[in-house]
Amino acid sequence: MGCTCVVGLQWGDEAKGKIVDLLTDTHDYVVRYNGGANAGHTVVKNGKVYKFSLLPTGILQPGLKAVIGNGLVVNPVRFFEEVNQLRAAGVAIGDNLVVSNHAHVIFPYHMEEERLSESDGNASIGTTGRGIGPCYMDKVGRGSGIRLGELLYPDHLRARLAAIVERKNRLFRGLSADARQFDAKALAEEYTQYGSQMRPFIHDTVRLLHKALDNNKRILFEAAQGSLLDVDHGTYPYVTSSNSSTTGIWSGSGVPATNIDRIIGVLKAYSTRVGRGPFPTELNDGPDGIGQQIRRIGREYGTVTGRPRRCGWFDAVAAKYTVRLSGATELAVMLLDVLSELPEIKICTGYEMDGVAVDHFPGDAFLLDRCVPVFETLAGWNVPITGARRLADLPAAARAYVDRLGELLGLRVGFVSVGPDREQTIVS
Ligand code: IMP
Numbered sequence: 001m002g003c004t005c006v007v008g009l010q011w012g013d014e015a016k017g018k019i020v021d022l023l024t025d026t027h028d029y030v031v032r033y034n035g036g037a038n039a040g041h042t043v044v045k046n047g048k049v050y051k052f053s054l055l056p057t058g059i060l061q062p063g064l065k066a067v068i069g070n071g072l073v074v075n076p077v078r079f080f081e082e083v084n085q086l087r088a089a090g091v092a093i094g095d096n097l098v099v100s101n102h103a104h105v106i107f108p109y110h111m112e113e114e115r116l117s118e119s120d121g122n123a124s125i126g127t128t129g130r131g132i133g134p135c136y137m138d139k140v141g142r143g144s145g146i147r148l149g150e151l152l153y154p155d156h157l158r159a160r161l162a163a164i165v166e167r168k169n170r171l172f173r174g175l176s177a178d179a180r181q182f183d184a185k186a187l188a189e190e191y192t193q194y195g196s197q198m199r200p201f202i203h204d205t206v207r208l209l210h211k212a213l214d215n216n217k218r219i220l221f222e223a224a225q226g227s228l229l230d231v232d233h234g235t236y237p238y239v240t241s242s243n244s245s246t247t248g249i250w251s252g253s254g255v256p257a258t259n260i261d262r263i264i265g266v267l268k269a270y271s272t273r274v275g276r277g278p279f280p281t282e283l284n285d286g287p288d289g290i291g292q293q294i295r296r297i298g299r300e301y302g303t304v305t306g307r308p309r310r311c312g313w314f315d316a317v318a319a320k321y322t323v324r325l326s327g328a329t330e331l332a333v334m335l336l337d338v339l340s341e342l343p344e345i346k347i348c349t350g351y352e353m354d355g356v357a358v359d360h361f362p363g364d365a366f367l368l369d370r371c372v373p374v375f376e377t378l379a380g381w382n383v384p385i386t387g388a389r390r391l392a393d394l395p396a397a398a399r400a401y402v403d404r405l406g407e408l409l410g411l412r413v414g415f416v417s418v419g420p421d422r423e424q425t426i427v428s
Contacts, residue, residue, distance in 0.1 A: 002218035008226030011273040017041035027220035030058025033252030034242035039224035040303025070102035071252020076194035101149030126275030136241035151195025206254030227322035238277025265328030281312035321361035332415035350374040
């Protein structure tokens with residue numbers, strides 16, 4: 001079949017873009033199936049740095065068709081910003097990019113709705129502020145959701161926005177006296193224009209992908225965020241609003257999971273998380289501590305928001321759970337080089353809750369919050385490894401660390417990344 005998925009097994013930012021980039025030349029289509037411009041993927045290719053938020057990173061490969069699936073929420077302003085940025089960097093974008101007519105549209109009132117909810121200390125999730133949650137709420141709520149294909153019908157759009165904006169304005173006024181108010185007519189005009197600009201890109205992507213499968217085309221699915229941020233299976237409520245594990249592929253693209261024969265679970269050699277929510281292995285050890293050292297060496301700052309990422313040790317309890325959940329068939333261990341200066345390295349192999357051993361990953365934030373990690377300690381290697389190109393080039397302690405991760409998770413480690421460049425990858 002030749003269909004592959006690259007999925008993050010932690011809280012996002014696992015450097016999935018690099019693995020996608022390595023696989024693009026053996027695929028014909030690359031598909032994003034969840035999220036929106038909340039994602040941040042960085043790909044370094046031929047010494048150039050490319051930043052992605054909404055578009056599939058696979059679009060860097062000439063000849064590949066990039067698909068934004070029905071499971072996404074699309075802000076047309078961000079869409080054109082990214083298209084223009086990539087064009088300016090020399091990336092050809094034309095009929096190699098298609099967007100689902102059933103993807104949902106993010107409007108400015110979604111950002112306002114998010115602002116109002118995030119400024120309420122009790123409701124705050126620590127989101128990226130891109131309108132993702134409110135747009136998915138409207139999709140699931142049905143009455144106020146607008147799909148991309150609807151932007152192509154000006155009269156219909158005007159009528160829908162008139163009703164929706166009136167409701168939103170009332171709701172916002174009730175929530176806060178200083179809430180922004182919106183003008184339905186102006187929005188309808190603006191979004192009709194975006195619709196006509198996007199028209200060449202808008203397609204029935206489900207049909208397109210089914211045809212691709214009929215023609216034995218190889219499809220690469222590119223997940224955004226990480227499995228622990230999945231709205232159903234992550235650390236709810238501190239999650240994103242889509243199915244960011246592999247569970248979202250079927251609903252978010254229309255391609256049944258039975259077509260996928262390779263699932264690469266991507267993990268950092270340590271853990272990070274942005275935003276609020278439980279993080280059992282977090283290193284809160286101050287400005288001179290290991291947490292800060294990992295942040296500095298790994299440049300652990302959010303691509304979208306610039307927020308410092310919270311850093312901690314590798315959590316094998318969480319990863320075992322996401323390996324099962326995602327159906328991973330192999331692992332990619334990323335950013336191993338970031339740990340090279342540490343004298344010893346810890347792996348969380350179990351939790352204790354109220355003094356009792358827990359042998360599974362609790363799927364509720366309030367329970368996970370009470371879990372205390374149990375660590376095993378491995379020796380560090382204390383030499384740079386950025387020049388390693390084969391497993392045999394790694395120092396024994398680094399090799400032992402990678403082997404231990406594979407052993408704990410019961411999977412083969414197919415990729416080890418030792419630096420940002422494409423070449424700095426061990427494929428085994
Ligand atoms: P939202 O997706 O903007 O609603 O944010 C919900 C949670 O997911 C917040 O904790 C964000 O920091 C987190 N999040 C969203 N997108 C990403 C990502 O691409 N990487 C890491 N965390 C993310």
